[in-house]
Amino acid sequence: MERTRNERAWLLVLPVMIVVAFSAIIPLMTVVNYSVQDILDPYTRFFVGTEWFRDILRDDSLHAALGRQLVFSFTVLLIQIPLGIAIALCMPTRGIWVAITLVALALPLLVPWNVVGTIWQLFARQDIGLLGVTINAMGIDYNYTGSRMGAWLTVVAMDVWHWTSLVVLLCYSGLRAIPDAYYQAARIDGASRWAVFRHVQLPRLTGVLTIAVLLRFMDSFMIYAEPFVLTGGGPGSSTTFLSQYLATMAIGQFDVGRAAAFSLIYFLIILALSWVFYTIITRSQKG
Amino acid sequence: MxxxxxxxxxxxxxxxxxxxxxxxxxxxxxxxxxxxxxxxxxxxxxxxxxxxxxxxxxxxxxxxxxxxxxxxxxxxxxxxxxxxxxxxxxxxxxxxxxxxxxxxxxxxxxxxxxxxxxxxxxxxxxxxxxxxxxxxxxxxxxxxxxxxxxxxxxxxxxxxxxxxxxxxxxxxxxxxxxxxxxxxxxxxxxxxxxxxxxxxxxxxxxxxxxxxxxxxxxxxxxxxxxxxxxxxxxxxxxxFIGSPGMNVLPCRIDGERALLGDAVLPVPAVLVHRAAQRSGALELGIRPELIDITPGTGPGSLPASLERVDDMGNYQLLQVRIGDHRLAVTAPEQFAGRPGDPLHLQFQEAAALLYRDGQLVE
Structure with a gap:
């Protein structure tokens, strides 16, 4: 086929290029620029090459934060994905209760991040919080400001409360999209409830579950405001995750070059892990 | 089982x-x-x-x-x-x-x-x-x-x-x-x-x-x-069954005879009698395949005029008119009629059925 060459077509692409340039490319390049310099004040800076990167890759406290981050993300995925599927399976399919449950489930998703942190900070307090007081009244020693375990459990519970609904809503829409004939055929074939889940529902949820896993992984890997408000990263640094580590470095210590180098590494880790997830899931679908 | x-x-x-x-x-x-x-x-x-x-x-x-x-x-x-x-x-x-x-x-x-x-x-x-x-x-x-x-x-x-x-x-x-x-x-x-x-x-x-x-x-x-x-x-x-389906035309009863327009239909008197005893719309049912085209006027033949001819490959599908009523008739491939031609139709033995209110009169 003969192709028409028309250079004016670039004019039509130009608006998008400008938007993308200002929204993504220029800020990213600024970060790249910072990451290879030591910036002492707005007028004094030195080129340092890859020094920041080498420095960061050897930083033990950063390794610890990365470790905590991975444990946290995998923990919330392991809880939220099965729990989300289970709740979606139990939801009503018709009648007035559909709307009621959908609204109730969507509510946590509408609460701003640091408000969620504040809610749980009060809710879990052992002196006046409903949850904290109740648990302590049952004879269990629970204190999220004092014990590492308590802090971890509270942060995980908070994230589960905040985000499981997303998984539920995605799975619910996926379940509704399964044609009735599949359920009817399964009834005719005498399939058990488990067999219906295993061979009819789960295979048809893989699409939405891919999205759910990726979204929840990326989001939980970038978690910042909620633990910052709830525990401030403590006790010690036991709930200091990567974002908070970064914020302390960039804003707290105004270590801009180091923070920029770290941002890039952080970004690459998320990109790489998301790619791994995506590949694993789509491979298993093709299998 | x-x-x-x-x-x-x-x-x-x-x-x-x-x-x-x-x-x-x-x-x-x-x-x-x-x-x-x-x-x-x-x-x-x-x-x-x-x-x-x-x-x-x-x-x-x-x-x-x-x-x-x-x-x-x-x-x-x-x-x-x-x-x-x-x-x-x-x-x-x-x-x-x-x-x-x-x-x-x-x-x-x-x-x-x-x-x-x-x-x-x-x-x-x-x-x-x-x-x-x-x-x-x-x-x-x-x-x-x-x-x-x-x-x-x-x-x-x-x-x-x-x-x-x-x-x-x-x-x-x-x-x-x-x-x-x-x-x-x-x-x-x-x-x-x-x-x-x-x-x-x-x-x-x-x-x-x-x-x-x-x-x-x-x-x-x-x-x-x-x-x-x-x-x-x-x-x-x-x-519903047949391609084309059965012709269904309103008809009427006059004494012992069933009439389509002015033409007398070849229906046994006993069926006409039974149909007369029931109420509801009276209709004639006749399959297009069970209608023959005869050369001339004979006993039981109905005068009609040809309106349209469609060649269906191995047979021809005619649309004919009897009085105010249109009906479909199949004709052999060698049939050579043109729209406007007068025709004489003959219903095959026991092919014309009477319906009262949609139900067959037996």
């Missing part, structure tokens, strides 16, 4: 059905004999799938009872009725191989492994799926997937009946013939009761020994393809 009986069955999808039109299935009594090959024929939305789902137990009827060999199964689930059903669109279990798909209904019923292996191989052989058995089912074409769905319906030997809900919709036309013949062979070999839902008369007439014609939630007639063609009990049956 079982004789399946419906006793004053009716179904409505509305919560509180009041009027007749609230019912998707109007009150009916019907029986599927053991080992029969039935077709359930009717236009879309006539209630045939509803009737099928009530038979399999996917749907509980709002009124009446379903009996399998005299046993009341109205409230039993499909699992408890031991029945197989094949759906319009292929349903396969994506995660399984073809073998596992076919074995699934037997495994769920905890059949011994040896029995499963034998049955799956027999069914695969029958449907020519043997080569595909180790393959993953999800990568196959629509026609192979539908074969697997059918195979799952046939894999249990002891089912009361196998129900097919327009199973060939997604199949290529040339494969439809092959599959239909296959089903006939399977029926001859195993003697399952087969009930086949379709809106395609060719499919119904070639598949079934007995065709059940439905319209608007009612069973209008059950009979052999020949019965339905020659003696449709209802004008709808006459019109």
């Amino acid at each position: 079982a004789r399946i009986e419906f006793s004053s069955l009716a179904h409505s999808y509305a919560d509180a059905p009041a009027a007749d039109q609230d019912y998707a299935l109007k009150r009916l009594d019907h029986c599927w004999d053991d080992g029969g090959a039935y077709a359930l024929l009717g236009p879309s939305g006539c209630g045939k799938t509803t009737l099928l789902n009530i038979t399999s137990g996917l749907l509980a009827p709002s009124e009446g009872r379903v009996l399998f060999d005299g046993r009341d199964v109205t409230r039993l689930q499909p699992q408890e009725r031991n029945i197989a059903q094949v759906f319009q669109f292929p349903v396969i279990y994506d995660t399984m191989t073809v073998y596992e798909n076919l074995a699934f209904p037997l495994r769920n019923r905890k059949a011994p492994a040896e029995h499963i292996r034998k049955r799956v191989q027999a069914v695969a052989e029958m449907l020519e799926l043997s080569q595909l058995l180790p393959r993953r089912a999800r990568h196959l074409g629509a026609h192979e997937k539908q074969l697997i769905s059918m195979g799952r319906g046939l894999v249990r030997e002891d089912v009361s009946a196998v129900l097919f809900d327009e199973p060939l919709t997604v199949i290529d036309p040339h494969m439809k013939w092959v599959l239909r013949r296959k089903l006939r062979e399977i029926h001859a070999e195993f003697g399952h009761t087969l009930i086949y839902v379709t809106h395609d008369q060719t499919e119904a007439l070639t598949f079934a020994d007995q065709v059940v014609v439905m319209d608007d939630g009612r069973v209008l007639q059950t009979g052999s393809p020949q019965d339905l063609f020659e003696r449709p009990k209802h004008t709808f049956v006459g019109y």
